[in-house]
Amino acid sequence: xxxxxxxxxxxxxxxxxxxxxxxxxxxxxxxxxxxxxxxxxxxxxxxxxxxxxxxxxxxxxxxxxxxxxxxxxxxxxxxxxxxxxxxxxxx
Numbered sequence: 001x002x003x004x005x006x007x008x009x010x011x012x013x014x015x016x017x018x019x020x021x022x023x024x025x026x027x028x029x030x031x032x033x034x035x036x037x038x039x040x041x042x043x044x045x046x047x048x049x050x051x052x053x054x055x056x057x058x059x060x061x062x063x064x065x066x067x068x069x070x071x072x073x074x075x076x077x078x079x080x081x082x083x084x085x086x087x088x089x090x091x
Contacts, residue, residue, distance in 0.1 A: 001009075065075030
C-alpha cells in the first residue's frame with residue numbers, strides 16, 4: 001500500500017471507533033432513561049400490562065384516545081373501567 005492509502009485507512013479506523021463509541025454512549029443513555037421512566041411509573045403504581053387484541057379493536061381504541069386527549073394509556077384505562085363497571089352492573 002502507498003503511504004497515503006495507509007493514512008486513509010488509519011483515518012477510517014479512527015472514525016469507525018468514534019462512531020461506535022457514540023452509539024454505545026447513546027444506547028447507554030437510552031437505557032438509563034428507560035430505567036428512570038420505569039422507576040417513575042412504579043412509584044406512581046403503574047404496571048405494564050400486555051395483551052393481544054384484534055387490529056380493528058386497537059384502531060378503535062387509538063381513535064378514541066385521539067378524540068379525547070391523545071393519551072393511549074389514559075384512554076385504555078377509561079375504557080377498561082367503563083367495561084368493568086358495566087359488567088358489575090349486569091351481574
